[in-house]
Amino acid sequence: MSESPALPVRLNRGSTTPLAVQLAEELRTFAADGRLRSGDRLPSTRALATQLAVSRTVTAAAYEQLHAEGWIAGRHGSGTYVTTAPPGSPRARPRRARTAAPGAPAVDLRPGSPWIGGLDRSAWRRAWRGSADVTPLQRHERAGVPAYRAAVAEHLLRHRGLRVSGEYDEAGEGESVLATGGTTAAVAELAASVLRRGDLVAIEDPGYQRAVATFRAAGMRVVPVPVDADGLLLDAVPASARVVYCSPAHQYPLGRRMSAGRRVELVERARRQGWLVVEDDYDGELRYDVAPLPLLAALAPDVVVHLGTTSKILTPTLGTGWMVAPPPVVTAVLEHRDNTGTTPAAAGQLVLVELARNGDLGRHLRKLRRELSERRALLVTALTTAHVPVLGDDAGAHLVIPLPDTPTERAVIDAARTHHLVLDGLARHHQGKPTWSGIALGYAACSRTQLTEAIPTLVDLVTTTRPS
Numbered sequence: 496m497s498e499s500p501a502l503p504v505r506l507n508r509g510s511t512t513p514l515a516v517q518l519a520e521e522l523r524t525f526a527a528d529g530r531l532r533s534g535d536r537l538p539s540t541r542a543l544a545t546q547l548a549v550s551r552t553v554t555a556a557a558y559e560q561l562h563a564e565g566w567i568a569g570r571h572g573s574g575t576y577v578t579t580a581p582p583g584s585p586r587a588r589p590r591r592a593r594t595a596a597p598g599a600p601a602v603d604l605r606p607g608s609p610w611i612g613g614l615d616r617s618a619w620r621r622a623w624r625g626s627a628d629v630t631p632l633q634r635h636e637r638a639g640v641p642a643y644r645a646a647v648a649e650h651l652l653r654h655r656g657l658r659v660s661g662e663y664d665e666a667g668e669g670e671s672v673l674a675t676g677g678t679t680a681a682v683a684e685l686a687a688s689v690l691r692r693g694d695l696v697a698i699e700d701p702g703y704q705r706a707v708a709t710f711r712a713a714g715m716r717v718v719p720v721p722v723d724a725d726g727l728l729l730d731a732v733p734a735s736a737r738v739v740y741c742s743p744a745h746q747y748p749l750g751r752r753m754s755a756g757r758r759v760e761l762v763e764r765a766r767r768q769g770w771l772v773v774e775d776d777y778d779g780e781l782r783y784d785v786a787p788l789p790l791l792a793a794l795a796p797d798v799v800v801h802l803g804t805t806s807k808i809l810t811p812t813l814g815t816g817w818m819v820a821p822p823p824v825v826t827a828v829l830e831h832r833d834n835t836g837t838t839p840a841a842a843g844q845l846v847l848v849e850l851a852r853n854g855d856l857g858r859h860l861r862k863l864r865r866e867l868s869e870r871r872a873l874l875v876t877a878l879t880t881a882h883v884p885v886l887g888d889d890a891g892a893h894l895v896i897p898l899p900d901t902p903t904e905r906a907v908i909d910a911a912r913t914h915h916l917v918l919d920g921l922a923r924h925h926q927g928k929p930t931w932s933g934i935a936l937g938y939a940a941c942s943r944t945q946l947t948e949a950i951p952t953l954v955d956l957v958t959t960t961r962p963s
Contacts, residue, residue: 502521502522502525502537502538502543502546504518504521504522504546504547505521506518506521506547506549514549514553515552515553515554515556515557515560516557516560518547518549518553518554518557519556519557519560519561522537522557522561522566522567523561523564523566526566526577531577532577533577533578534576534577535576535577536573536574536575536576537558537567537574537575537576537577539574539575540554540555540558541554558575562575563617563621564617564620564621565578565617565620565621565624565625566578578624601915601916601945602915602916602917602941602945602946602948602949603917603937603940603941604911604916604917604918604919604936604937604938604940604941604946604949604953605917605918605919605935605937605940606747606748606892606893606919606935606936606937607807607893607937608892608937608939608940609806609807609808609809609810609811609892609939609940610863610866610867610892610939610940611810611940612942613859613862613863613866614809614810614859615855615858615859618850618853618855618858618859621849621853621855622846622847622849622850622853622855623846623849625849625852625853626842626845626846626848626849629845632841635836635838635841636674636838636841637829637832637833637838638671638673638674638829639672639673639674639675639817639839639841639844640674640841640844640845640848642844642845642848643674643815643841643844643845643847643848644671644672644673644674644817646847646848646851646852647672647674647803647817647847648660648672649851650851650856651672651803651817651819653857654779654780654860655776655779655780655787655790655803656787656789656790656793657790657792657793657801657819658793659671659672659792659819660672671819671822671825672817672818672819673817673818673819673820673825673828673829674815674816674817674818674839674844675802675815675816675817675818675839676814676815676816676839676840677804677806677811677814677815677816678703678705678706678775678777678802678803678804678806678816679705679706679709680816680839681802681816681818682705682706682709682710682740682773682802683709683712683713684818684828684831684832684837685738685773685800685824685828686709686710686713686714686715687713687831687835688824688827688828688830688831689771689824689827689828690713690715690737690738692713692714692715693714693715693716694715694716694737694738695715695716695717695718695733695735695736695737695738696710696715696716696717696718696736696737696738696739696740697717697718697720697732697733697736697738697739697740698710698717698718698719698720698739698740698741698926699719699720699722699727699740699741699742699746699747700719700720700721700722700925700926700927700930701722701748701749701921701924701925701929701930701931702719702722702740702741702742702747702748702924702926703740703742703747703775703924704923704924704926706740706775707926710738710740715738717926718733718736719925719926719927720732720739721930722746722749722751724751724754725753725754725756725757726741726743726746726751726752726753726754726757726758726761727739727741727743727753727757727761729757729760729761729764732764732770734768736768736770737769737770737771738770738771738772738773739761739765739770739771739772739773740772740773740775741753741761741772741773741774741775742774742775742776742777743758743774743788743790743791744776744778744779744782744787744788744790744890745777745778745779745781745782745887745888745890745891747775747777747924748893748895748919748921748924748935749886749887749895749921749931750886750887750888750890750891750893750894750895751886751887751888752787752788752888752890753788755788758788758789758791758794759794761791762791762794762795762798762799765795765798765799766795766797766798770798771798771799771800771824772791772795772798772799772800773799773800773802774790774791774792774799774800774801774802775802776790776801776802776803777802777803777804777806777807778807778808778890778891778892779803780808780860780864781807781808781863781864781867781890781891781892782864782888782889782890782891783864783867783868783871783889783890784888784889784890787890792819796819796821797821798821799820799821800818800819800820800821800824801818801819801820802816802817802818803816803817804816804817805843805847807892808859808860808863809847809850809856809859812843813843813844813846813847814839814840814843815839815840815843815844815847866943867891867892867938867939868889870938870939870943870946871889871894871938873946873947873950874894874936874938874946874950875894877950877951877953877954878896878954878957881954881958882958883896883954883957883958884896884897886933892937892938892939893935893936893937893938893939894936894938895921895933895934895935895936896933896934896936896957897931897932897933898932898933898934898957899932900932900962901920901922901929901932902962903932903960903961903962904920904921904922904932904933904934905920905922905962906960906961906962906963907920907934907956907957907960908920908934910956910960911952911953911956914952914956916949916952916953916956918934918936919934919935919936919937920932920933920934920935921933921934921935934957936953
């Protein structure tokens with residue numbers, strides 16, 4: 496531990512940027528490039544103010560900001576110290592200019608990506624640093640880190656209206672939260688622990704093709720089930736199905752929600768015919784018009800496995816999700832983890848705990864809903880003004896522009912590429928011959944500016960492009 500010498504801070508007094516902001520950025524840079532190291536004691540706010548010939552208010556405000564971000568910490572009766580030393584870290588390395596491959600699209604308008612630009616980087620850094628203060632695990636937590644399961648239980652209650660326990664009941668009573676590595680990882684675990692090779696799995700068509708591929712890789716027989724405005728067509732589900740996989744809150748990729756009547760009918764038939772319903776709630780937190788309909792897991796916890804993920808509301812970086820299931824399913828999954836030695840990684844779970852504990856998760860969700868709602872409104876207004884129909888509820892991070900046929904869909908996607916836009920068509924979301932044609936348009940991956948600038952081109956493409 497050492498006391499740093501006079502800091503070579505440069506402040507531009509003619510800049511419109513406040514001096515406190517400039518000072519905080521200078522000190523942040525020093526900590527990032529190694530000029531300040533972990534354990535270095537900083538000058539007092541009074542001494543630094545004298546050195547820089549500024550008001551003590553300036554230095555105090557800068558220290559307060561850095562303390563909130565986790566870069567520095569005060570020790571009672573001792574002073575203020577640097578808490579990070581990342582020389583050689585990504586922040587300290589010179590950034591190389593990012594070059595795109597020739598012809599690569601500049602704006603990604605495909606669904607499935609979160610709004611990374613909306614993450615509060617200070618909160619993000621604080622959560623990672625906070626998670627590092629937790630004592631390292633000696634053994635895997637097969638059900639997931641207890642604090643994570645408790646945080647997810649609270650999240651489900653607040654944002655999805657689902658009341659579950661964050662504890663695993665060894666007696667097998669009640670529903671509990673299990674940590675997962677995400678939706679696809681959870682599907683793989685269900686296939687390996689609950690199902691047998693040759694079992695029949697019914698999946699929405701169009702639907703989530705990674706789930707289709709995962710079930711097939713495990714030896715399941717997968718049958719496509721058409722969807723209409725109310726959701727899965729239950730009469731098309733074979734009575735011999737073992738599992739029915741669906742996304743009732745925001746059907747992927749069509750963006751509609753399963754009606755209340757269809758939900759009740761689904762769980763009643765599941766009970767009569769012995770189906771296990773897998774409810775993929777990949778972005779159920781993102782609803783803008785009205786409160787969401789009750790989850791299938793709330794209607795029938797005895798026959799529904801509820802899956803959620805952080806990859807759409809935060810980032811895939813965490814690699815975390817959750818499963819709420821009937822006790823026999825929970826037991827089977829945990830036995831599978833014991834037998835195979837597989838357990839969801841704890842690091843991302845601990846970060847989510849910190850985000851929730853500090854209130855940052857709730858703040859992010861509020862900001863996320865507001866931003867995505869406004870982006871959707873921009874798109875819908877522009878498209879409907881040009882008499883372009885739009886499918887999908889006022890929810891999630893994508894909508895659908897229907898097109899007359901697959902050749903037109905392909906032509907629009909190809910034409911968009913010449914304008915440096917990348918689009919996603921409905922054709923690839925089918926298991927066989929497409930029954931729906933159109934563009935599944937995501938509006939979270941790009942910036943607001945990129946989206947605004949792309950809208951006129953997008954409208955022109957969908958109104959004028961014809962297959963050759």
